Amino acid sequence: MKILALESSATACSAALCRDGELIAQSFQCSGLTHSRTLLPIVHDMLDNCGESLDQVDVIAVAAGPGSFTGLRIGVATAKGLAWAAEKPCAPCSTLESMAWPLAYMEDRLIICAMDARRKQVYNALFLARGDRLERLSPDRAVSLEELGEELKNFQFSKIVVGDGAQLCYNTLNEQVPMTLAPVHLRMQSAWGVARAAEELVKAGALVSGGELAPVYHRLSQAERERLEREQNTKFTIEGDQKHV
Incomplete structure (x- = not known):
């Protein structure tokens, strides 16, 4: 079984290809560039250098959360795109479990x-x-x-x-x-850990389709927190005004 794993939950970004638990290749980058610019080229070059193609991959794994909201969205969106195009199952891996495996x-x-x-x-x-x-x-x-x-x-x-x-x-x-x-x-988080965590999901029968794949944030984004605070403050203001009518 071949697993293509993606990790973009934090500052670094990486991709790994594993076969039956053995690491074939891993590409890691922590250059400060956005993952939207680096992740797909990393995957393409790694597969090309290994003489492999997406058709030969059995499972696409991704660090699904927790982590950076932007990083998770990029990683999950990339995995969804690759999975849909090639009709591959996905492994939504815990970022934290993935970093523990090494x-x-x-x-x-x-x-x-x-x-x-x-x-x-x-x-x-x-x-x-x-x-x-x-x-x-x-x-x-x-x-x-x-x-x-x-x-x-x-x-x-x-x-x-x-x-x-x-x-x-x-x-x-x-x-x-x-x-x-x-x-x-x-x-630092790495795609090899994601691939290892994906093996456990395969054993548990916990793979999902590309359409079902979704990030797991564990906390509201800053924008959502600020919106809720504004709504709460507005509510208190209105209630206070009504008491003085």
Whole structure:
């Protein structure tokens, strides 16, 4: 089984091609260019350099969330387009689980997956490394750094933090909850992790069609939050005016 995986949930962007769990190729870019400019060319060049085509791919996997709203939309839209054109099933992978898979070999370590969600929050999930598998200890969620720090005190395992929010977690929480940073080459999200997470979805029979594929944000966008705040303020103003009539 061949899996084409896409990762565009944060600053970096990557694509990977795997066959029966073995990495054939991966292309990674963190140049500051928008993913709308880089993702499709990366996929095209990688497949071309491998002598492969989209027709030979069995599953298209993508980091479906959480993550950057724009990055997720670009990744999911790209996967949908490729899947529809080639009539391929899709694997909507958790971004957080995907970033934990490259560390699964570190048996009995608590993997703290962290993406910077701004507003003193991180997108986070906790996993226990089991060598050839992961044991999920929490759902994907948006959580404050303070809440995460308190929760981590309950775990006695050695802790390692991974993701584009790893440095933020380390700088904020390391004094109260000792942890180590994942090695630099494994710290950022990568398409290989997405491909590995997709294998689990294949086993679970959890693939979807291109039409069903959708991003999972876990939090309202800034624009939506601001709109709700304006509506709430307008409601209070109207109610206040009515009391004085």
